[in-house]
Amino acid sequence: MNIENTQSQMRKGILEFCILSIIRRGEAYPSDIVEEMRNAGLQILEGTLYPLLTRLKNAEMLTYRWVESNSGPPRKYFLLTEKGESFYKELEQTWTELSNGVNALTQGSTT
Numbered sequence: 001m002n003i004e005n006t007q008s009q010m011r012k013g014i015l016e017f018c019i020l021s022i023i024r025r026g027e028a029y030p031s032d033i034v035e036e037m038r039n040a041g042l043q044i045l046e047g048t049l050y051p052l053l054t055r056l057k058n059a060e061m062l063t064y065r066w067v068e069s070n071s072g073p074p075r076k077y078f079l080l081t082e083k084g085e086s087f088y089k090e091l092e093q094t095w096t097e098l099s100n101g102v103n104a105l106t107q108g109s110t111t
Helices: 003-024 030-039 046-058 082-106
Strands: 062-067 075-080
Touching (some): 003 046, 003 075, 003 082, 030 046, 046 062, 075 082
């Protein structure tokens, strides 16, 4: 088995949840999302982030607004929609169940 592939799949599985968690706290600019993920020890490339943001926007989980910038082109800030908030809450419940189960198994206690 290839450990890098397994690690990559584990990271991909939680990527949407992490990104939505950041945006849920307030509108977010993509480079700020990348920085916050990196500060948390989770590496993400902008080339990975932008298609995911577009997919979430097309699924009506996110919306965005343009903000003029003094130092370049306008910036697109993303916000969670009502549908996105509901989706986030479902992901949060799933994450809680999964993390509790994994912690119980890896720590040897299933009670």
